[in-house]
Amino acid sequence: MRDIVDDLLRVWHSGRTGGLATVVRTIGTNSLPIGSSMLVTPNGGVFGSIASGRLEETVYEAALEAGRTGARQLRRYSMLTGVESSADDGTLVDIFVEPFSCRDFPEFPTIAADIQAHRRVTVFTVVWNQDPDVIGQHLVTDRKHATELVALPESDLFVASYCPPPRLIIFGANAYAATLVAQARMIGYRVSICDSRPEFADPASFPGAEVVVDWPHRYLNTLAAAGEIDNSTAIVVLANEPRFEIPLLTVALRLPELGYLAALGTPADQARRLEDLRAGGFDEPTLARVHVPAGLEAGPRTPAETAVFITADFLASRAGLRLSAQRDYGSRAAVGMAI
Template identity: 35%
Template sequence: MLDIAEELHRWVGQGREFAVATVVAVDGSAPRQPGAALAVDRDGNAIGSVSGGCVEGAVYELCQRALDDGITVREEFGYSDEDAFAVGLTCGGIIGILVTPVRADHPARPVFAAALAAAAAGQAAAVVRITDGPAELLGRPQLVHPDGSFEGGLGGHPELDRTAAAEARAMLDAGRTGLVTIGAEGSRCGRALALLVESSVPPPRMIVFGAIDFAAALVKAGKFLGYHVTVCDARPVFATAARFPDADEIVVDWPHRYLAATAIDARTVLCVLTHDAKFDVPLLERALRLPVSYVGAMGSRRTHLERNDRLRAVGVTELELARLHSPIGLDLGARTPEETALSIAAEIVADRRGGSGVPLTGAHTPIHHEAGRPVTGRISSGA
């Protein structure tokens, strides 16, 4: 639901009633992961997607029905061997869909509104909903803040709300959206309940070092992937807004000094395009010791080998060097800045999602990887 928060926030502000269908379970191959949503308002306007087109029509009808009767329902859609053109996922997977009407008389509408407002503003927040349990508890939202405080409740016992909030806070800290089971046998919460935790966190950072023509193309690719993109270069004549109109931030500073002072986290991506030892070595010496998601450096294979020798000379270990993606990018045969940016972006996605980078044609690897590094609920993507 939070992946379409900006538009839903506008709908709430306009007083619209709507139903939101959210993917709450995936079994096998499926184009969208838990948290993906489709919403339909009273006038029949629809936004978002739960399946990339496979079951949108049926889910659209479920949303309209939920708006009429005010009942939250859970349905499953899967592939039919008897009729590949029946309503189902022709990719072979099964998805569980939770459909919740957010009508004017819905007692939890203020909680939905607060969650959507926070996500639309880029603030850190998590929404928890029961997706498998007693019918009267399905879909009730709990909004959890980074400090562990929460608004609303799941409609059960206070212990259930506290347990759910603790689970959601842990997932919010990691920037993860996913499923949690609580209240298994022996727990103070009673029967087992399945929860969907949707996390909304500020966009992850991409810091591009080196204000060159390749950097301008990479900035556009980074923005397309949902990153907050910073360009850093020590040369003020090159690091200008005119040369990088798509960047969120342009910094004139020595790269290693800026990296030492700026905020990073486990989702941060560092792309070193400076291609100059006096910048590269002190920058990478620091970057390879930081808990970031990805560190890549541009250069030929010869440059890569020489740079590694320089890094070893300043004390960088082999384990730290193993984190470096260099030469940066996947082998696409790229030549132009735009093609090179595409190869770098592809490597970042493959590294984040656990992809192999090999062609899907003839491969036996999963198209939709379940493994991968934590991402924002707002920028999850498919293959």
């Protein structure tokens, strides 16, 4: 639902009724993320996706019907045939379809506001009950919970938990930062950019990102003190200037939790960087965490290519993988560290 919040709000405020389909359980497959949603607007438009091919077409019709008739149903489909099935063919998916409007889901603007403000919110939806009038009721809480289908003696509840998105903090406001913002937002990251130069840190140049004018190490210390850095946080340093990056990297390397750290620069920049950090008291085991983001035989050339390269590296790092390949040392490269 997170990726179609704005579309849901438009339907909600229109006063008309659309249809909403949500994946609540998979059996024998993990190819469909639990909680994936598809909105079918009153005009038949589609936002979001839950699958592809025949199944998506079938669910589209079910959501369209829910919007037109008000029916709320938990439906089981075969991933192989794309049609409703009660037989266990090894790949089944349960999808809840319901009408969506300001009358059917009066609590939704509160949920949307929490998601957009990066606050935790959990939505409980009754997807099955012996009393049909109970099906489709929603309960909203700020309690942490796993996203899952919960089977109770008299009801099935789908619990959709929306945690604050993972965060990418970019230090250095430039063309590389602009393209990296776009890449990171596509994969669901909340992005902040920090630069001490107000003439470069123009919010209009970085749509979708929070832009902060401050010294990098001071801003990172502020975030850490506020408890806003955790093991899902990614940091990319694009300010390839010792007076900015060495104090910043010194703070970053001492954080108790951090998901990923990368700094843009050539091998010569990296050699100088490591020498400065050694002089600051960092030992070899700590510095040995530094690795060159890889996956290509030659380094990226443009800011857009560099953004793809860095994004792939911190996603691999988040999954516990490490990319490796030869580097064209004549190009600008991203030097990363998985923590």
